[in-house]
Amino acid sequence: MSRQVKHIGILGAGLVGALLSIYLRKRGYKVSMFEKRADIRKAGNESGRSINLALSRRGIKALKEVGVFDEVSKILLPMEGRMMHGVDGQLTFQPYGKEGQFINSVSRGKLNEILISKAEEVGVELNFEHTSKNVSLDNTHVEFATPEKNITHQFDLIFGSDGAFSQMRQAMVGTNRYNYEQYYIPHGYKELTIPPTESGDFAIASNALHIWPRGKYMLIALPNLDKSFTCTLFFPFEGTPSFESLQTPEQVSAFFSETFPDSLEYIKNIGEEYFKNPTSSLVTIKCFPWVKNNCVLIGDAAHAIVxxxxxxxxxxxxxxxxxxxxxxxxxxxxxxxLPLYEEMRKVDADAISDLALHNFVEMRDLVADEKFLVQKKIEAMLHEKFPDQWIPLYSMVTFSDMRYSDALKTGKKQQTIMDEIMSRPGILENWQQLDSHLIIDKLKAF
Amino acid sequence: MSRQVKHIGILGAGLVGALLSIYLRKRGYKVSMFEKRADIRKAGNESGRSINLALSRRGIKALKEVGVFDEVSKILLPMEGRMMHGVDGQLTFQPYGKEGQFINSVSRGKLNEILISKAEEVGVELNFEHTSKNVSLDNTHVEFATPEKNITHQFDLIFGSDGAFSQMRQAMVGTNRYNYEQYYIPHGYKELTIPPTESGDFAIASNALHIWPRGKYMLIALPNLDKSFTCTLFFPFEGTPSFESLQTPEQVSAFFSETFPDSLEYIKNIGEEYFKNPTSSLVTIKCFPWVKNNCVLIGDAAHAIVxxxxxxxxxxxxxxxxxxxxxxxxxxxxxxxLPLYEEMRKVDADAISDLALHNFVEMRDLVADEKFLVQKKIEAMLHEKFPDQWIPLYSMVTFSDMRYSDALKTGKKQQTIMDEIMSRPGILENWQQLDSHLIIDKLKAF
Incomplete structure (x- = not known):
């Protein structure tokens, strides 16, 4: 195959599609981007999802590379750690990393608007209300439905940045020897809101990601620019308690006041909002290859994760x-x-996919566990003393740009060492007397 | 949900569909079965695949239950063990189980014919050349294309026994929270033939499954009633050597005479047959749930395995x-x-799926390994002395009807014990002095 690429089509003007279009346009390609929704920048359009996301090192680096981070930085809210809410209302703060390290709460919609405007500015051709109906992997063309008519466009190369339910991937899944997996966890999620206080301030600390960890499920809250918080309840679909078992506003209120009592000081009208907002599912997608002829998957289309x-x-x-x-x-x-892209990124996507599934257990359960918190303190101490030789897994993933697959490998070695340390009698009391040189030597010798 | 079931539709009249139709008709249901191919019993029709299969305990038990085994038994060829062919032409025989235990080579086509005739005999309504185009999970109906027209049939319950590329499953995969995986191993397969000798006899021993194990790939041969053998080459698609790397009859001949030299005494015109026959892929399918409303997956449609x-x-x-x-x-x-069916069989299907993937390594590689063969002898000895307390994994799967998931669990325990035993110095020479009571006690205490 010898590809002559001048005109590139991009399916989906979400976060990844929009950023990709900027990268490719800046390399000199003619870039046409197609989005099924209307232009989110126009008044009256919902941005689709009110969810806020956590932007960290890897994302920031990618935004900086095309000069769009300065503008993005204006809409970020730093979160320096997790704020755990006990059933008794007690708060425990656990920093994410070292002093000065934080992740950033950002509105998906606002970030998307910035990226689309930047794409337009650098000369990407934007097409809204274009729904891709059929992607031809053989002819590198796409049939779109628009409000007026159906139209087919041909390209030298097409990127599918069309999300977890990608049309392009759908075409690939039907080809011979295509490996594919869609896996739904037994939990779904529902968004709720903590509005600003009457005096117009944040109702709870704005510099943290709030977690109400409750073992099998959890509530979290991330701050918004308007001083509200978007809360998300991650909750089983079936069983007791579950989305299925809570059927009336009274049951919801009773459940929240028993389980997340302090949250009711902030969430107004829980009974009403709970039933107004949709319940969504959480899917993991793995597939391979990501490149078929001149069609290429990227972002959630290639590797949706929890x-x-x-x-x-x-x-x-x-x-x-x-x-x-x-x-x-x-x-x-x-x-x-392209072969190197799919080979490298597949390995790293698989790694972060597994890490993300595992971290649900950590967030909803372990963060409320004393032993786990002591382990975090030991690792922070090791990182403090040997900043380059012991980097906690969370920091490797969040505050470094080492490959996800390397972070996963190193994290497993660290966990083996920590398992042994945490099994020592009296460790919860004596952990400050640990010989950290010995521990570092173990990791080196692994 | 309260199901009133009188009329049952079955999609696919392959082996499982045909057997299922007999079971259900015998329970008194009206049963209509639909098959996209023409009636394989009519002259001139290819049976689709010339492949022969290995019928063993579980299959025999299911055939006996509906009184169809007597007729099937006439077309079986017992295989008492594996006959390994070394590169030097040396033969090693390894029995599958105890004296009198064997698996049975059977022609997929002939077995299918018997089952379809039996279905017809007990009053199943047969519909050939009916291709299901669309399965409605909500309305329990199926649109079929026939040579004359399209037609829609409604049922109280529909079974999808329509194989690894099931139309019914396709409809399920598109529903929310449906878990699905299709996984292709990097190997494909190609069938070849060893014809009978000029005097009309089997060219090689007919009471064995022949294997030419070569590490990363293998050739196998199963006997047919007409005294030929169907050989199957399991071979990587890419790399060296692979289906991709062998491009000419000369390359194929050279490869076979180097790698499977004795096979060329029996396979005629390898260069020609190799390129005439198709190369097929090998897929594993996992999905859940198997039951959606009144639609139910069964057989390969629910759990295709290698x-x-x-x-x-x-x-x-x-x-x-x-x-x-x-x-x-x-x-x-x-x-x-139905809920119990899908719950029980899912667990067991997952177990045999994993066992089947693992057994490829055993067949193509380990059977040529001295240590592995000694381990087999030790396990046979344990089984001989304690027939109910140590049943080798292969025997649990093949010669018992214990649940696949239990076989897998017990097999893992046995392997842990055997790993330790096989790591002992001098075990290859001293294995006959092992204290078998101690080993049995270990398994009990696991």
């Missing part, structure tokens, strides 16, 4: 960054860059 | 047997039987 590591968007942005670096390295020889 | 444990057909037949037992137990209350 949100529990706050890395879905960051991983998608990193896809763009890595692809761009490969194009740079191989002078825009797509025949060289 | 062929390396010889259990695909046996597992599908066991699905029918278990479902029938549940209907018996719950007096044909489908609302009780």
């Amino acid at each position: 949100p529990f590591y706050g890395q879905g968007m960051n991983a998608g942005f990193e896809d763009c960054f890595v692809l761009n670096k490969l194009l740079e390295e191989y002078s825009d020889d797509w025949d060289k860059a | 062929p390396f444990y010889g259990q695909g057909m046996n597992a599908g037949f066991e699905d029918c047997f278990v479902l029938n037992k549940l209907l018996e137990e719950y007096s044909d209350d489908w609302d009780k039987a």
Whole structure:
């Protein structure tokens, strides 16, 4: 195959599609981007989802590379750690990293608007209300439905950044020897709101991601620019308690006042909002290959993950960054860059996918566990003393740009060492007397 | 949900569909079965695949239950063990089980014909050349394309026994929260033939499954009633050597004479046959749930597996047997039987699926390993002395009807014990001095 690429089509103007379009336009390609929704920047349009996301190192790096971070930085709210809410209302703060390290709450909608405006500014051709009905992997063309008519566009190369339910991937799944998995966890989620106080301030600390960890489920809250919080209840679909078992406003109120009592000081009209807002499911998608002829998957279309590591968007942005670096390295020889892109990113996407699934257990359960918190303190101490030799897993994923797959591997070694340490008698009391040199030597020798 | 079931539709008249139709008709239901191919019993029709399968305990039990085994038994060829062919042409025989235990080579086509005739005999309505185009999970109806026209049929309950690429499953995959995985191993397969000798006899021993194990790939051969053998080359699609790397008859001949030299005494015109016959892929399908409203998956449609444990057909037949037992137990209350069917069989299908993938490594590689063969001898010795307390994994799967999931669990315990034993110095020489009581006690105490 020898690809001559001048005109690139991008399906989906979500976060990853929009950022990708900027990267590719800046490399000199003619770029046409297609989005099924109307232009979210126009008044009256809902931005689709009110969810806020956590932007961290990898995403920031990818935004900086195309000069769009300065504008993005204005809409960020730093979160320096987790604020755990006990059933008794007691608060415990656990920093995410070292002093000065934080993740950023950002509105998906507002970030998307910035990226689309930047895309337009650099000369990406924008097409809204274009729903892709059929992607031809053989002819590199797409049939779109628009409000007026159906239309087919042909490209030299097409990117599918069309999300977890990608049309392009759908076409790939039907081809021979295509590996594919869609996995739904038994939990769904529902968004709720903590409005600003009457005096117009944040109702709870704005510099933290709030968690009400309750073992099998949890409530979380991230701050918004308007001083409200978006809360998300992650909750089983079936069983007791579950979305299925709570059927009336009274049951919901009773459940919240028993389980998340302090949240009711802030969430107004829980009974009403609970039933007004939809319940959504949480899917993990794995597939391979990501490249078929001249069609390429990227972002959620290639690797949708659950949100529990706050890395879905960051991983998608990193896809763009890595692809761009490969194009740079191989002078825009797509025949060289694309196989490396899918090979490298597949391994890393699989790693962050597994980490994200595992982190749900950590967030909803372990963060309320004393032993777990002591382990975090030991690891923070090791990181403090040996900043380059012991980087806690969360920091490798969130505050570094080492490959996700390397972070996962190192994290497993660290966990084996920590398991042994945490099994020592009296460790909860004596942990400050640990010989940290010995521990570092163990990790090196692993 | 309260199901009133009188008329049952079955999609696919393959092995599992045909057997299921007999079971259900015998329970008194009106049963209509639909098959996209023409009637394989009519002259001039290809049976689709020339492949032969290995029928063993579970399948036989399911056939006996509806009184069809006597006729099937006439077309079986017993295989008492594996006959390994070394590169030097040396033969090593390894029995599958105890004296008198064997698996049975059977022609998929001939077995299917017997089952379809039996279905017809007991009053199943047969519809050939009916291709299901659309399965409505909500309305329990199916649109069929026939040579004359399109037609829609409605049922009280529909079974999808329509194989690895099931139309019914396709409809289910598109519903919310449906878990699905299709996984292709990197190997494909190609069938070849060893014809009878000029004097009309089997060219090689007919009472064995022949294997040419070569590490990353293998050739196998199963006997046919006409005294030929069907050989199957399991071979990587890519790499060296692979289906991709062998491009000319000369390359194929050279590869076979180097790698499977003795096979060329029997396979005629390898260069020609190799390129005439198709190369097929090998898929594993996992999905859940198997029941959506009044639509039910069974056999390969629910759990396609790779062929390396010889259990695909046996597992599908066991699905029918278990479902029938549940209907018996719950007096044909489908609302009780179906949830138990999918719950029990899912766990067991996952187990045999994993066992089948693992057994490829055993067949193509380990059977040529001295240590592995000694382990087999030790396990045979344990089984001989303690027939009920140590049953080798292969025997639990093949010669018993214990649940696949229990076989897998017990097999893992046994392997842990055997790993330790096989790591002892001098074990290859001293294995006959092992204290078998101690080993049995270990397994009990696990």
